[in-house]
Amino acid sequence: MAIIPPDTGLTPATSFERLLRIMDDLRENCPWDMKQTMESLRHLTIEETYELSDAILSGDMQEVRKELGDIMLHLVFYARIGSETKDFDITQVLNGICDKLINRHPHIYSDTEVNDEADVKRNWEKIKLKEGNKSVLxxxxxxxxxxxxxxxxxxxxxxxxxxxxxxxxxxxxxxxxxxxxxxxxxxxxxxxxxxxxxxxxxxxxxxxxxxxxxxxxxxxEDALEKTNRKFIKRFQYLEGKAVEQGRALQDMTLAEMDVFWNEAKKL
The missing domain is CATH 1.10.287.1080 (MazG-like)
Known part of the structure; x- marks a missing residue:
């Protein structure tokens, strides 16, 4: 099978079309991709979302780019499966979100007036209730x-x-x-x-x-995760210092460990 080359035009539309064609090829010819269901993909999608979150918190924009691509693949995958069961296709997915955004932003696409972000959020929740949501929550x-x-x-x-x-x-x-x-x-x-x-x-x-x-x-969530990472970094410094001394942490007193912990806090 011929490899689908990158589009020389480098437009969002043609790049997205390339991804759709690759997805079709994989679904029809790759044993692993042919076997997948929405249920089997679900936990992988959650994992990819957490990987994107890690990249964002790390400030690594190249990793963010890569993880966004992984998530985009998953979205296209779900749409492909939906088209096979004739429940929906990628066009319906995209038009659905476009229609939703237009409907929920009447201050942009209609004559509703807002003063600030709070007004936008209040309108958003009111519109969702009109759309059929029984509860704001x-x-x-x-x-x-x-x-x-x-x-x-x-x-x-x-x-x-x-x-x-x-x-x-x-x-x-x-x-x-x-x-x-x-x-x-x-x-x-x-x-x-x-x-x-x-x-x-x-x-x-x-x-x-x-x-x-x-x-x-x-x-x-971000604040706690940053504290988690800070603790991990300091604890691993403590572990490294114990290794340098040829000792096991469980054999050290808390006072001894505190010495290295305080050193780590200064780094």
């Missing part, structure tokens, strides 16, 4: 990780005006939830705790912290 995927889900829930509630007025109020709620968690967890006493109640209060505390982060324009 109905569009939040049930399978989202809890931290991301909390952010999306709060953003959507804000979109219809259900929100605090000032960040000081939100911080007061954080402090209130912290005190309730401390009281439930018996932070000073050693008496037993009601794990279910303590877990509930901890969840409330996290939710209020995420809410405050939203108020001061911090993405909590």
């Amino acid at each position: 109905g569009g939040v995927p049930a399978s989202l990780p809890a931290l991301v889900k909390a952010s999306r829930i709060q953003e959507k509630a804000r979109g219809i005006g259900f929100d605090w007025e000032r960040k000081e109020q939100v911080w007061e709620k954080v402090e209130e939830e912290l005190q309730e968690f401390k009281a439930e967890f018996n932070v000073v006493e050693n008496s037993s705790i009601d794990k279910e109640k303590a877990e509930g209060e901890f969840g409330d505390l996290l939710f209020s912290l995420i809410n405050y982060a939203r108020f001061i324009n911090i993405n909590p």
